[in-house]
Amino acid sequence: NAGVMQNPRHLVRRRGQEARLRCSPMKGHSHVYWYRQLPEEGLKFMVYLQKENIIDESGMPKERFSAEFPKEGPSILRIQQVVRGDSAAYFCASSLGWDRVFGYTFGSGTRLTVV
Amino acid sequence: ELKVEQNPLFLSMQEGKNYTIYCNYSTTSDRLYWYRQDPGKSLESLFVLLSNGAVKQEGRLMASLDTKARLSTLHITAAVHDLSATYFCAVVTTDKLIFGTGTRLQVFP
Numbered sequence: 001n002a003g004v005m006q007n008p009r010h011l012v013r014r015r016g017q018e019a020r021l022r023c024s025p026m027k028g029h030s031h032v033y034w035y036r037q038l039p040e041e042g043l044k045f046m047v048y049l050q051k052e053n054i055i056d057e058s059g060m061p062k063e064r065f066s067a068e069f070p071k072e073g074p075s076i077l078r079i080q081q082v083v084r085g086d087s088a089a090y091f092c093a094s095s096l097g098w099d100r101v102f103g104y105t106f107g108s109g110t111r112l113t114v115v
Numbered sequence: 116e117l118k119v120e121q122n123p124l125f126l127s128m129q130e131g132k133n134y135t136i137y138c139n140y141s142t143t144s145d146r147l148y149w150y151r152q153d154p155g156k157s158l159e160s161l162f163v164l165l166s167n168g169a170v171k172q173e174g175r176l177m178a179s180l181d182t183k184a185r186l187s188t189l190h191i192t193a194a195v196h197d198l199s200a201t202y203f204c205a206v207v208t209t210d211k212l213i214f215g216t217g218t219r220l221q222v223f224p
Binding site: 031033035041042043044045048055056091093097103104105106107108109 | 217
């Protein structure tokens with residue numbers, strides 16, 4: 001079991017470019033969560049998705065950010081027209097949804113640097 | 116809106132000493148997790164606490180949960196350098212995890 005796979009591990013973008021971050025959940029997991037961690041801070045919830053549905057996007061900035069989890073393929077977090085303030089580590093987690101014990105498994109994260 | 120607060124934010128302690136990290140949360144929840152994060156790394160799950168009075172122990176770490184007080188503690192016994200890391204508590208609300216501010220622990224000789 002490969003766990004939660006995120007790619008790329010590191011991503012450098014110039015201001016104004018687009019960033020696409022990918023997350024493949026653990027096998028059998030249909031719930032995906034995205035978190036952002038600014039340097040020296042905690043993890044902030046961004047969005048919760050199930051296959052083809054956004055369940056909770058209360059933590060997503062209203063502009064430039066979008067997320068999807070299609071029927072086939074990984075979940076994508078897309079940031080358009082990146083700015084320096086978007087530089088952060090972005091973590092994805094997945095879960096079965098109903099398993100209270102094992103809960104959430106986190107990926108290794110994507111570290112986005114905007115130059 | 117659920118708020119999760121940890122204290123202290125930073126803890127520097129000598130090897131062999133004991134200390135406790137506190138996690139307070141503002142609304143009811145049926146699950147609380149503790150995670151460890153090393154610099155530049157992902158999160159490692161340490162404990163999941165599911166009920167009032169739950170206590171879990173692993174090595175030098177022990178976690179407990181008081182749902183009535185909305186308080187969890189992570190107790191460190193006889194600290195060693197390898198425990199140096201940032202520790203987060205996280206509470207479940209509407210099926211998502213909300214994280215505390217984190218406690219950065221440094222253990223020195």
